[in-house]
Amino acid sequence: MPTMNLVPATVADYRRIAEARLPRFLFDYADGGAYDEYTLRRNVEDFKPIGIRQQVMRDVSNIALGTQLAGEAAAMPMALAPIGMGGMFARRAEVQAKRAADAAGLPFTLSTMSICSMEEVAAVSDRPFWFQLYMLRDRAIVAEMLERAWALGVRTLVFTVDLAVAGERYRDVRNGIAGGTSAWGKLRAGALSYAARPRWVMDVGIKGKPHQFGNISAYVPSATNPTEYRGWIISQIDASVTWKDIEWLRGLWQGKLILKGILTPGDALEAARVGADAIVVSNHGGRQLDGVSSTIRMLPRIADALAGSGPEIMLDGGVRSGLDVLRAVALGASGVMIGRPWVYAVAARGQAGVSALLTRFHSEMRVGMALAGIDNIAAVDRSILDLDEVPELGPQSKAPRWAHALDNLRQDTSVQGVA
Numbered sequence: 114m115p116t117m118n119l120v121p122a123t124v125a126d127y128r129r130i131a132e133a134r135l136p137r138f139l140f141d142y143a144d145g146g147a148y149d150e151y152t153l154r155r156n157v158e159d160f161k162p163i164g165i166r167q168q169v170m171r172d173v174s175n176i177a178l179g180t181q182l183a184g185e186a187a188a189m190p191m192a193l194a195p196i197g198m199g200g201m202f203a204r205r206a207e208v209q210a211k212r213a214a215d216a217a218g219l220p221f222t223l224s225t226m227s228i229c230s231m232e233e234v235a236a237v238s239d240r241p242f243w244f245q246l247y248m249l250r251d252r253a254i255v256a257e258m259l260e261r262a263w264a265l266g267v268r269t270l271v272f273t274v275d276l277a278v279a280g281e282r283y284r285d286v287r288n289g290i291a292g293g294t295s296a297w298g299k300l301r302a303g304a305l306s307y308a309a310r311p312r313w314v315m316d317v318g319i320k321g322k323p324h325q326f327g328n329i330s331a332y333v334p335s336a337t338n339p340t341e342y343r344g345w346i347i348s349q350i351d352a353s354v355t356w357k358d359i360e361w362l363r364g365l366w367q368g369k370l371i372l373k374g375i376l377t378p379g380d381a382l383e384a385a386r387v388g389a390d391a392i393v394v395s396n397h398g399g400r401q402l403d404g405v406s407s408t409i410r411m412l413p414r415i416a417d418a419l420a421g422s423g424p425e426i427m428l429d430g431g432v433r434s435g436l437d438v439l440r441a442v443a444l445g446a447s448g449v450m451i452g453r454p455w456v457y458a459v460a461a462r463g464q465a466g467v468s469a470l471l472t473r474f475h476s477e478m479r480v481g482m483a484l485a486g487i488d489n490i491a492a493v494d495r496s497i498l499d500l501d502e503v504p505e506l507g508p509q510s511k512a513p514r515w516a517h518a519l520d521n522l523r524q525d526t527s528v529q530g531v532a
Contacts, residue, residue, distance in 0.1 A: 121461060124433045124454045127470060130461035131202070134313055136306040138288035139201055143456045145284035146399035152407065153399030156431030159407040163440045164499035168486030176479045177489045182448045183243075183269050183369045183391050183425065188218030189475055190438060190448030190490060193455050194429050195245035195271060198339055200228025202460040204321035210459055211237045213467035217475075222271050222450070223328075225258070226346060228339075230327025235265040245271040245373070248358055249349040254332055259366055268368035271393070274359070275374025277352045280401035290340065356383050363388045371427070373450075376411050378418030385423035391447075394428045398452055407431060409441065413495075416445025435477025439485075442493045 116133040119126055132140050146153030178189040193214050199206045207229040214221035215238050222243040223234050234242055244262040249255050259270070288306075307314050326333070326342040333345045363370060372384045373393035384392045394408045394415055408430035416426055428441045429450035441449050451474075458466035482488065485497045 121458075121466070121469070122473070124457060124470070127454070127457035127461045127466060131457040134310065135202065135460055136310050136313060138285075138290055138306055139198075140460075141284040141288055142198065142290060143196075143202060143453060143460075145282050146403065147280040147282055147401055148403035149283075150399060150403065152396055152403050152405050155407040156396070156399050156409070157433060158431075159409050160431055160433070160437045160440055163409070163444075164501075165436065165439065165481060165485050166497055166499050167484050168497075171486035171488070173483040173486065173488045175488060176482055177491075178475065178478055178482075180448065180490055182220060182427065183371055185220055185269065186218070187220060187448065189478060190442055190446070191471075191474065192220040192243065192427070192448065192450050193222055194450035194452035195222040195224035195227075195243075195273075196452055196456050197224050197226035198228060198326075199224065199456065199459075200321060201317065201324065201339060202456050203463050204317050205229055205233075206456075206459045207234055208237055209464035210455055210467050211242060213455075213464050213471060215240050216468060217471040219471065220269070225328050226326055226342070228321075228324060228327060230330075231262055231265055231267070233327060235267075239266075241266045241268055243267070243269040243271050243371075245273060247273050247276055247346075247349075248351055248354045248362070250351045251332075251349065252361075254329075254349075255362075256365060258328065263368070269371065270366050270368060271371045271373050272359070272362065273373045273397075274354075275376070275395065275397050275401055276350055277354065279347050279350060280397065282400065290343075356387055359384075359387045359389075372424075373429075375415065376405060376408070378415050381415045381418050381423065381426075385419065389424045391425035391427060393450060394426060394430075394446070395450075396430055398430055409444065412441065412446060413444045435474040435479075436481045438474065438478055439481050439493060440498065442490065443495050443498050 116129050119130060121127045121130060180187055180190045182190065182192055193210055203209060207223060207227045211221045211234050220243050222245050223231055224245050225247060231244060244267045246255065246258060307318065324339060326339065329342065333342055336342045336345060369390045371391040371393060372389045374395050374397060375381050375384055375392040376394065376396055381392055394412050396405050396408055408428050412428050419426065425447050426445055427448050427450060428446040429452060432438060432441065432449045432451050433454065438449050454470060455467050458470040462469065487493055487497060
C-alpha cells in the first residue's frame with residue numbers, strides 16, 4: 114500500500130507517513146538520537162519483554178482511565194511532551210496539537226523552542242498548558258519568560274535538567290543542521306530537500322509562516338531562520354547549573370514544578386529535596402547521551418528510591434502504545450509523556466492525526482486493562498505484570514533499600530553540590 118494512502122493504526126504507521134511528507138532534515142531531526150542511537154532504540158525495545166498478565170472472569174464492564182497529573186485532571190495517564198521546532202512539522206503544529214490535547218482532556222506542554230509563541234497557544238482555549246523551560250545563562254530572560262507564562266495562566270512548569278551541554282546527533286551533522294557541512298551538503302539539506310516535498314513547502318513552508326521561535330524571538334531580533342535560533346539557544350546553555358539554581362527557581366516559581374531529565378535514584382532524591390512537585394524519568398528521548406539506560410529500566414529503581422514519599426513520577430521515552438502506558442504505570446509512574454508519537458501524527462495528518470492517535474492510545478489501554486482484569490487505572494501496579502523474563506524489574510520489595518534515603522538526604526546538608 115502506498116504510504117500516503119495508508120490508514121494509520123500505530124505510531125509506526127504515522128512515522129512512515131511523516132517520513133514521506135517531511136523534508137529529510139526535518140524528519141531526521143525529530144526521529145534521530147545521539148551518536149549511534151543505541152539508547153534511542155533501547156527506549157522502545159525495553160518495553161517489549163515486560164509482559165502483562167491476562168486475568169479472566171473479572172467484572173470489567175466499566176473501565177476508568179481518568180487520573181491526575183501534577184494536580185491536573187487527565188482523561189488518561191498521559192501528557193503531550195514539549196517538542197522543539199514543532200511548527201516546522203505541520204502548519205502551526207503546536208496550536209493543532211493543543212487543540213487535540215484539549216479535546217482529549219490531556220495536558221499539552223509547550224517547548225521554549227516552539228515555533229508558535231506561548232501567547233498564540235494560550236489563545237486556543239481557556240485550558241492552561243504546561244510550559245517547558247531550560248536554565249539559560251541570562252537568568253533575567255528565565256524570570257521574564259516565567260512571568261509571561263504565569264500571566265497567560267500557566268501554573269505547571271516543566272523544567273529540563275539534562276542539558277548541561279547539547280547532545281550531538283550524527284543525523285543532524287549529515288543534514289547540515291549542526292553546521293559545518295559542505296556547499297553540496299547545504300544544497301542537499303536545503304533546496305533539494307524542499308523540492309522533494311512540494312506539499313510541505315506549500316502547507317508549512319509558505320502558509321505556516323512565520324518560522325520564528327515565538328517564545329524567544331524578542332531576545333534574538335537578528336535571527337531569520339530556525340538554525341540561527343537554535344544557535345542562540347546553544348549559546349545560552351549553562352554548564353555551571355547545579356541544584357542550587359533549581360532552589361532559586363523553586364523560590365521564583367509559585368506553581369507546580371516538574372523536573373524533566375531525571376535518570377538515577379540519587380538525582381530523584383535531590384529533586385525531592387529541592388521541592389520538585391514531580392519528576393519525569395527521561396533521557397531526552399535518547400537525544401543527549403547515547404549509551405545510558407532506557408527510561409523504563411530506570412523507572413522501578415527510582416520509584417523504589419522515592420518509596421511513595423517524594424515527588425510524583427512520570428516517564429517519557431519509548432512509549433509507543435497504550436500497553437506501554439500500562440507498563441509504565443505498573444512500574445511506578447503516575448503517567449507518561451509522549452513526544453515523537455504526536456510529532457509523527459501531526460506531520461502525517463495534522464490535528465486530526467493527533468486526535469486519532471490519542472484515541473488509539475485510549476482504546477489500547479481500555480482493552481489492556483479489561484483483559485488484565487483491572488477496571489480502574491488506580492489499581493494498576495506490578496501485580497499485573499509478568500516479569501519472569503526481566504527479573505531486574507521484579508516485584509517491589511516490602512522494604513526497598515532506598516526507603517529511608519529521602520529522609521536521610523533531607524537531613525544531610527553535606528551532599529555534593531549542596532551549599
